[in-house]
Amino acid sequence: MAGSQWAFKTASETAAALAAKDVSAVELTQATIDRIEKYDGHVNAICVRDFSRALEAARAADAAIARGEQGPLTGLPMTIKESYNLAGTPTTWGFVPQKDFIPRDDALAVQRVKAAGAVIVGKTNVPLGLGDWQSYNAIYGVTNNPYDVTRTPGGSSGGSAAALAAGYGPLSLGSDIGGSLRSPAHYCGVYAHKPTLQIVPSRGHTPPPLPPLPADQDLAVIGPMARSAGDLSLLLDVIAGPDEVDNGIAYRLTLPAARHADLKGYRILVLDTHPLLPTASSVRTAIGALADGLARQGAKVERQSDLLPDLASAARLYMRLLLSFLAMSFPPEVIARAQKEVRERETSPTLGPKDLSLAAERQQGIVMSHRDWLFANGARTQHRAQWRAFFKSFDALICPIMPTPAYPHDHSPDQGTRLIMIDDTPHPYSDQLIWPGVATMPGLPATSIPIGLSADGLPIGVQIVGPWLEDRTPLRLAELIEREFGGFAPPKGFD
Numbered sequence: 001m002a003g004s005q006w007a008f009k010t011a012s013e014t015a016a017a018l019a020a021k022d023v024s025a026v027e028l029t030q031a032t033i034d035r036i037e038k039y040d041g042h043v044n045a046i047c048v049r050d051f052s053r054a055l056e057a058a059r060a061a062d063a064a065i066a067r068g069e070q071g072p073l074t075g076l077p078m079t080i081k082e083s084y085n086l087a088g089t090p091t092t093w094g095f096v097p098q099k100d101f102i103p104r105d106d107a108l109a110v111q112r113v114k115a116a117g118a119v120i121v122g123k124t125n126v127p128l129g130l131g132d133w134q135s136y137n138a139i140y141g142v143t144n145n146p147y148d149v150t151r152t153p154g155g156s157s158g159g160s161a162a163a164l165a166a167g168y169g170p171l172s173l174g175s176d177i178g179g180s181l182r183s184p185a186h187y188c189g190v191y192a193h194k195p196t197l198q199i200v201p202s203r204g205h206t207p208p209p210l211p212p213l214p215a216d217q218d219l220a221v222i223g224p225m226a227r228s229a230g231d232l233s234l235l236l237d238v239i240a241g242p243d244e245v246d247n248g249i250a251y252r253l254t255l256p257a258a259r260h261a262d263l264k265g266y267r268i269l270v271l272d273t274h275p276l277l278p279t280a281s282s283v284r285t286a287i288g289a290l291a292d293g294l295a296r297q298g299a300k301v302e303r304q305s306d307l308l309p310d311l312a313s314a315a316r317l318y319m320r321l322l323l324s325f326l327a328m329s330f331p332p333e334v335i336a337r338a339q340k341e342v343r344e345r346e347t348s349p350t351l352g353p354k355d356l357s358l359a360a361e362r363q364q365g366i367v368m369s370h371r372d373w374l375f376a377n378g379a380r381t382q383h384r385a386q387w388r389a390f391f392k393s394f395d396a397l398i399c400p401i402m403p404t405p406a407y408p409h410d411h412s413p414d415q416g417t418r419l420i421m422i423d424d425t426p427h428p429y430s431d432q433l434i435w436p437g438v439a440t441m442p443g444l445p446a447t448s449i450p451i452g453l454s455a456d457g458l459p460i461g462v463q464i465v466g467p468w469l470e471d472r473t474p475l476r477l478a479e480l481i482e483r484e485f486g487g488f489a490p491p492k493g494f495d
Contacts, residue, residue: 006031007167008490010228011076011235014170018065018075025061025075029054029119032077032169036121039494042149045162047082047140048089048123057119064117072238074117077169081160082123082140083130084110084173084222085204085212094128094137098208105212107204109173109222109239116238121169124159129207130175131326133183133402133432135159136411144409145187146491147458151406154184160225161188166494170227171235175205177220178322179401179436182463185225185448187406189459189488191478192225193232196469197443199253200236201243214246218325219440227488229449229478236471255469258476259395263484264298266477269305269390271399275312277431278422280404282454287400287462290451293485307393309386311438317383318437320376324368384442384468391467396477398462400435401448403427405458438465445471447478450487457492 006014006028017023033051040046054077061075085091085103092098106114114120125135125143135158136142145153146165153162157174161184164172174181176194185192202222204212224235240255242248260266270291272284295301368376390397403422410429412418418429439446446463454460464481466474481487 004031004035004495007035007494008227008488009170011073011170011226011231012228014076015070015072015074019070025058025065025119026055028075029058029077029121032121035167039166040168042144043146043162043166044141044143045124045153045159045166045168046079046122047125047159048086050086050089050120050122054119054121057114061117061119071115071117072234073113073171075119076117076171077119077121078113078171078173079122079124079160079163079169080110080120080173081157081175082126083156083175083205083207084123085206086110086120086123089123091208092137092139093130093207094126094139095208096138099139101208103204103208103212105204107212108201108243110204112239113173113235118171124157124163124172126157126159127155130156130180132156132415133179134409134411135162135184142409142411145406146494147189148406148456151408151458152187154187154406156180157192157225158184158187161185161190161192164188164190164225164227165491167490170231172225173222173235173239174225175202175220175222176436177325177440178433179440181223181225182401182436182446182448182461185450186401186461187459189450189453189461189491190225190227191229191232191450191488192448193223193236193471193475194439194446194448195221195223195236195240196445196471197221199255199469199471200240201246203243203246214243219322219443220325229447229475229482229487232447232478233472233475236475255472258472259470260476263294263480266294266396267300267394268294268477269302269308269394269397270294271303271397274315274434276315277403277427277434278425279400280422282405283400283403283460286452286460287398290398290462290481290485294481297484305390305394307390308397309383309390311434314383314441315434315437317376317379318441319433320368321373321380321441322433322437324373324376327368380441387442387444388468395466396474397438397465399438399465401461401463402432402435405454405456405460435463439463442468444468445474447474449478449481450489451481451485453489
């Protein structure tokens with residue numbers, strides 16, 4: 001088969017073809033390189049090309065297969081997000097002062113995919129500091145959405161999602177704290193999985209020039225991206241498990257099996273609205289069609305439940321925890337300005353503390369003391385208990401990832417002044433955090449899947465939120481939905 005005919009095959013299909021000698025790792029890798037050279041001038045997903053070493057790894061993969069030594073990823077071309085350390089290549093996170101930072105060692109997840117036989121062809125573009133749902137920076141430029149190059153591919157794993165949609169290998173690695181795996185998957189029509197907090201070690205996914213030490217991070221995770229649901233599990237099984245130099249000394253990871261094998265067993269709550277932010281009609285329509293389809297296939301589908309934790313209070317708590325985590329990246333003048341705004345709001349005769357918007361919650365989060373953080377963490381513990389109760393009656397929550405399909409590029413330097421148009425009505429750009437935060441704040445697993453296209457031909461996705469440490473339950477449901485209703489549809493013009 002010609003190389004282009006493998007462009008949109010799944011990792012599992014490609015691995016089987018490699019085992020059957022229908023194609024070689026070198027042929028696959030060269031075909032991927034050729035696609036990048038053909039299409040990436042328009043997409044700009046691959047910011048660091050590592051073609052020479054990729055072909056060397058492909059030759060080693062072919063030799064291993066010839067010896068009968070085929071691992072789970074042997075010979076599969078893939079990409080990794082720029083924020084992962086890949087020895088001998090830059091890790092910048094988009095920061096110009098770090099453009100020449102070259103790590104000596106691979107990130108742990110990169111070590112694991114290489115040990116499983118993967119062929120890394122390059123690194124994918126990110127926003128500055130991984131802090132946007134658009135992927136652009138002063139070093140590598142702007143990444144475009146393959147479905148419409150005038151629109152965002154998402155962020156911060158936007159380069160990875162765009163690379164998958166364009167056919168640059170079947171797998172990629174991303175990361176997520178504010179939807180950075182899930183929003184690009186939604187905008188680019190691919191799959192991603194935000195694992196349960198801390199089941200995938202993030203050593204080496206580190207802002208430069210910090211050393212790649214074991215990290216017990218709050219909220220943030222790293223995870224797999226793919227063009228099929230089954231491939232998410234394939235890659236997750238390679239990268240998950242304790243860090244050998246940290247808690248791996250004493251612990252091993254054994255994820256429980258999915259709760260059900262078929263759709264008829266699943267109890268699902270489907271949401272399309274949030275109390276703090278509307279959802280575009282195109283997204284609601286797609287979710288409604290999915291809910292109806294699941295019910296026809298025998299799943300128990302409900303559209304509301306008193307067991308659901310308070311989404312409004314959860315969103316505000318998430319904002320405070322998130323900004324507390326990120327506060328180290330804010331210069332002192334920004335923190336001082338935030339403190340001043342909060343004081344003015346608290347003393348205003350017309351705007352008391354109960355009237356604080358999500359924007360104000362963001363400002364409060366920046367200036368939390370450790371004592372305040374402990375109270376916030378206690379509130380999170382209460383929310384986690386509510387989720388445990390919820391998942392006794394339900395197996396999954398299906399809800400939006402973002403309120404709209406991909407929107408036009410908006411690189412206004414102050415994100416606080418940006419607006420997102422939801423059915424022609426403007427809303428604060430950063431308020432889109434509410435949907436990713438549903439799973440991020442309590443640390444729950446969430447699988448992002450495509451469910452259709454808008455009238456404009458833009459992908460629409462949902463996230464399947466599952467119980468704590470039961471990642472295989474949303475992953476299995478994602479596979480069942482893909483099997484029954486379809487999944488990834490290649491963008492036009494990428495043959």
